[in-house]
Amino acid sequence: MSRFDAARARALRLNSGVGFEDLALLAGVSPNTIRNALEGKHNPWPRVAAAIARALGVPAAELSLASGPLTLRDIRHRLGLAQKDIATRVGVCRQMVSRVERGVGGVGAPEHWARAYGLTLKQWLRAHQASQKSALKRVEERIKNTTGGK
Structure with missing residues (x-):
């Protein structure tokens, strides 16, 4: 799952000499939203992360952390898009x-989906598979947590 790289964003803000309030103004969000995102308290919405990246003068992908293969959600976040945009x-x-x-259900025309995410069909299929594996892992973790690891 892609997460906002709070440490990277914080470093960019400090290097630029921009304060929380000024960054908030440039990004079009509240200072509290900036503070929570840069302190790592909350993973900001994709559009907010993209706005912060723009305000810091970097591509949105530069403020994303990913572990393992990218899921469709990771890719959408890196593009700075909301689900409604896709x-x-x-x-x-x-x-x-x-x-x-979330890896639930298939799609009828994967080539349309690939285009929506700006991917080749092969890349989209790989990301879709990563989404399905991620969902399965979350379910397995929930079961493990509810059964006490038995």
Whole structure:
């Protein structure tokens, strides 16, 4: 899962000499949102992360951390898009994008989905598979936690 690289964003802010309030103004969000994101208290929404990156003068991908293969959600976050943006591009509802990104259910025309994410079909299929594996891992962890690891 892609997460916001709070340490990288903090370093960029400090190197630029921009304060929380000024960065918030440049990004079009509240100073509290900036403070929470840069202190690592909250993973900001994709559009907020993209706005912070723009305000710091770096690509959104530079403020993303990823562990393992990128999922569809990771890729969408790196693009600074919301689920509704992908839904519009594919011609489906936002809930369908959510289901696909969570690895639940398949799609009828993967080439349309690949285009929406700016990927080749092969890249999209790999990311979709990573999304499915990530979902399976989350379910296994939940089961383990509810059964006490037995």
